Amino acid sequence: MPTVVTLGEAMVVFTSEEYIPLEYATSFKKGLGGAEANFAVGVRRLGVDVGWISRIGKDPFGNFIIKNLKSEGVDVSGVKIDEDHPTGIYFKEKRNSIIANVYYYRKGSAASFMVPEDLDEGYIASAKILHITGITPALSDTCRATVYKAIEIAKSHNITISFDPNIRLKLWKDNEYKRVLLDIAQYADIVLPGLEEGKMLFGITEPESIAKKFLDMGAKIVALKLGNKGAMLVTQEQTIYQLSSKVKEVDPVGAGDGFDAGFIVGLLRGWELKECLRLANDVGAIVVSTKGDMEGLPTMEEVEIFRGNMVHIER
Ligand code: KDG
Structure with missing residues (x-):
């Protein structure tokens, strides 16, 4: 049974290959996205089940997702094949090097039909961490109920809950x-929000006051992402600041999921x-410097190379 369990929707993502309004785009690169799937790949590449x-x-898109996640070593035994609804997809529009937009085609998707009965209590109960995000409860009422059920299982088995809004x-x-995410946040032991969130x-607006709010709601650890300024961690006992490494940002999507994976x-x-x-x-820094939602997620060895502790030798 895996050490970390997460639940959510994965989608096939089509990214326009040129800087152009989506309306005029003619060629797309196909990839895989979805916050919790990105997180899972990140955790796995860093060496944890x-x-x-x-x-x-x-x-075919469902096949693409499952084959990819399996090849990464993510356990997909808790994934159901829904014969009646399609796999969600989304498009990334690049207007220019600064402006990017996403267009979802995920309403009525297979993942939005997740129900609490999809969850295997023993599977979650044998993990050390349950990671949830604020995307899944937004997908449908049944997805929201599924998230709450996962929380209930985790709580009853003393499993640590990490939450990214x-x-x-x-x-x-x-x-x-606001109402839903603040309600979920009160069950989380670890909260991993962005400053804007x-x-x-x-x-x-003050990062310290925001972190304090989450602590007051019951979190033991709050790790606040401050974008290119780094991150801040707050517990009842300490506050730690960490500057980010300087990288050339090419695609910020998925960086927060990578941050969560690294932290956990x-x-x-x-x-x-x-x-x-x-x-x-x-x-997070390595992910923003690579195109794609999950492509840039590093292994531990790549993190060491990034830090300059190891030399990359091409063989
Ligand atoms: O965190 C990155 C994700 O947001 C992206 O991979 C896909 O938009 C997405 C989603 O809703 O999961």
């Missing part, structure tokens, strides 16, 4: 995300919190 729970359609406004009605959830792997290895934060930051 991980299982991803979901539904995919009985279609991952606010995707295109998936929410009005301000509904903290601002949106609490209406305050550091914790599972029993590292000092400062080292966990450093790994999280470095994984």
Whole structure:
């Protein structure tokens, strides 16, 4: 049984190959995305067993997703094939080197039909970490109920819950995300938000005050992503700042998932919190410097090369 378990939707992502409005784009690169699937691949590449729970359609895109995740070594035994609904897809539009947009085609997707009964209690109960994000509860009422069921199982078996709010406004009605995500956050032991998300959830701007809010809600650790300024970690006892390494940003999508993966792997290895934060930051930095949602997720060896502790020798 995997040490880390996560649940959510994976999609096939089509990224336009040139800087052009999507309307005029003619060629696309096919890839794989979905926050929790990215996280799972990140955890696995860093050397920890991980299982991803979901539904995919009985279609070529579902096959693509499952084959890819299996080849990464992610446990997919908790994935159901849904014969009646398609695998979700999304498009990434690159208007220019600064502006990018995403267009989802995931309403009514197989993953949005996840139900609490899809969960195997023993599977979650034997993990050390359950990682959830704010995307899954936005997909449908049954997905939201599935997230709450996973939380209930984790709580009843003392499994640590990590939570990334991952606010995707295109998936929410009005301000509904605030109520739902703040409710979920109170069950989390580890919260991994972006600074902007903290601002949106609490209406305050100071990173320290945002972290304190999550601590007051019950979190033991808050690791706040500060973009190219690095990250900040807060517990009741300490506050740690970590500057980010300078990298050339080519695609920020998936960096937060990489950060989460690095942080959780550091914790599972029993590292000092400062080292966990450093790994999280470095994984995030490596991801933003690579095109694709999950392509850039590094192995531990690649992290060492990035840090200059190892030399890459091409054989
Ligand atoms: O965190 C990156 C994800 O957001 C991306 O891979 C796909 O938009 C996506 C989603 O909703 O999971």
